[in-house]
Amino acid sequence: MANDKKFVEEITAMNVDFAKWYTDVVKKADLADYTSVKGCMIIRPLGYAIWENIQVELDRRFKETGHENVYLPLFIPEGLLNKEKEHVEGFAPEVAWVTHGGEEELTERLCVRPTSETLFCQHYANIIGSYRDLPKLYNQWANVVRWEKTTRPFLRTTEFLWQEGHTAHATYAEAQEETLRMLDVYADFCQDFLAIPVIKGQKTDKEKFAGAVATYTIESLMHDGQALQTGTTHNFGDNFAKAFNIRYLDQDNTHQYVFQTSWGVTTRLIGALIMVHGDDSGLVLPPKVAPTQLVIIPIASHKGGVLEKATDIYHQLNDLVRVKIDSSDKNPGWKFSEHEMRGVPLRLEIGPKDIEKGQVVLVRRDNREKIIVALSEIKTRVPEILEDIQKSLLAKALSHREAHTSIANSLEQIKESLDKNPGFVKTMWCNEKACEEKVKEEAKATSRCIPFEQENLDTKCAICGKPAKTMIVWGRAY
């Protein structure tokens, strides 16, 4: 059986129509379902289990770096939202408003939180009085609502799930340290756990968060060459502290404003998983995040001893990996396709012939390699193979990104690169907004970030020719 044979007819091929492929995978892999409210999706058990795994792992890393979880209200009074000017202007167009409670019109409209900066600020103003109260390292897992015009499951939904970290510090330097520390947490999580390579960098002034001094980002490249911001951290300086009057008394008994940060990742990460690792047969999940890591498929399960053996294997592996046994009365072929669509990293086939030979057949989801393993060795081989799949997926995604990263020295070259080899384009840049706008207008691309890992490609800005200040990465983004 050739590896490139198309096993699943119900999913549109990626190279035929990537957008269609994406929604097909979302539906066929049972990740999410549409509802009667635009942009609001039902996250189905598989999609939610992936989110839960993301949550558990991230939460562990947040706690390790000293953070505590809290929960703040869903509603924000209009007056509170309006306190920081840049912030409210940034979010105003996409805020949903509650105007009535029952039949009564409210005296003040309530905003359904698009993010919780203002609520955290109000709270911090109440609870921070002394330098002894700092730092405050809070995080909340929550849903937020942004009234988006164009929505796509996981990538951009009206309501989405996320975590938002909000911290308060005594000095700008500490806030900056926190901002970069959390970017590292995100970057490491994406690469190690989701097998998604990222570029760490700073957003330009044009792209930074409303109300922030500096915004940092991790950027990933999807299979179609489109960029996706997979996580973001912000240093607010004392902008919000001044607007909300968050002050503490320092050792010298003088009032000081606090310095704040915020950082978040969302259910968009699931979209990234789909678009980085998926193939024409459906979802491909890295073992670390996969709700089911191994599925056992009994062959000819009506024949004596097969189901018993499969169950025995299940019990042997149950402590080592997340394993399921599919003993439904579907055909084996149907089951193969089904679990491939759902991205299960490894499949174990056990039939009468295998039992005779004392072996099982393992099939990798990522490359469809068939591996025959003696029954006596499965407990060592299965975890080994899963580890290898995790590594291979990261390596594959990394080489895809490298193959789709170009260097350009002019606006013409930026356009050409984006058209001929869609992906990231690195250039030098003069740090002027005008050049960003020009790229946006002519090449339909935005600046993704100014990478921490700089390269000296040229002395001049690729767009205007003036002396360059930094290297920047461009891309067409989701």
Add this chain to the structure above:
RNA sequence: CGGAGUGUGGCUCAGUUUGGUAGAGCGCUGCGUUCGGGACGCAGAGGCCCGGGGUUCAAAUCCCCGCACUCCGACCA
């Protein structure tokens, strides 16, 4: 917010041109046979044709007015 498209059993759609008893495939339920890449037989269940108004003896079909979703652009995690 522009441009395009689509709304008919759970799903994919036919039927609409030319008004006349609501269809197919898949899925689902039951029984039996199968089982190493989406099996098969038999028997069943299941529809206010997106909504509201017209026109007509008669509307899924013709005419108005809504609403929703999808895709492509502009804005955004």
